[in-house]
Amino acid sequence: MVKIKKHHNQDYPYLLSQKIISSIELSDSFEQKNREKLFIEDICKRVEKSKSVLYVLCIDDKEIGLVSLSVTAIEEFPSLQIDFLLVDKNYRGRVIEELDDVKASEYLIELSISIAKEIQEKVGLKYIVLLPDNDDLREIYQELNFSKLNKNGWMFISI
Numbered sequence: 159m160v161k162i163k164k165h166h167n168q169d170y171p172y173l174l175s176q177k178i179i180s181s182i183e184l185s186d187s188f189e190q191k192n193r194e195k196l197f198i199e200d201i202c203k204r205v206e207k208s209k210s211v212l213y214v215l216c217i218d219d220k221e222i223g224l225v226s227l228s229v230t231a232i233e234e235f236p237s238l239q240i241d242f243l244l245v246d247k248n249y250r251g252r253v254i255e256e257l258d259d260v261k262a263s264e265y266l267i268e269l270s271i272s273i274a275k276e277i278q279e280k281v282g283l284k285y286i287v288l289l290p291d292n293d294d295l296r297e298i299y300q301e302l303n304f305s306k307l308n309k310n311g312w313m314f315i316s317i
Contacts, residue, residue, distance in 0.1 A: 159218055159256075163216060167205070167206065170206075172199075175199045175201075178198050179198055184244075201226040201242050210227060210228040211226070213226075213266070213273075215266060223244060225242070225243045225244075225269065227240060227241065232312070232314065236282055238270065238283055239288065240267075240270055246262075250262075264302065271315075274317050287313065288314075289312050
């Protein structure tokens with residue numbers, strides 16, 4: 159069974175971050191694993207301060223991925239920012255039957271688009287934006303129809 163857990167305005171960001179770090183398998187590379195831990199800890203602090211909302215994707219009560227979202231403005235246009243998207247290393251690149259035969263990353267992007275459309279009706283969002291962590295991710299986001307926004311590496315998709 160697929161479930162989305164929504165976390166916002168948490169009182170205990172350390173506990174939330176440790177729970178996520180212990181339940182989602184991070185990268186094998188020591189350096190990348192540490193970067194992922196730092197991102198998770200930072201996102202949980204942002205959630206506590208109501209700067210971001212965290213959505214955790216679960217299948218049969220197993221946490222397999224997450225996406226953190228916040229509202230921002232890009233070139234004066236209200237936008238939904240994907241602060242961080244992470245998929246458990248054992249589910250990366252895999253098509254998952256329980257997710258209607260899509261990858262977890264694609265499912266989380268579709269969730270973000272759905273949330274953006276709900277918000278758009280209230281505040282007029284124009285884009286979903288993100289800053290890929292590396293060139294491999296940039297290629298993946300291009301396959302998901304994100305376009306390059308500027309020289310700083312930001313990417314966007316129109317809502």
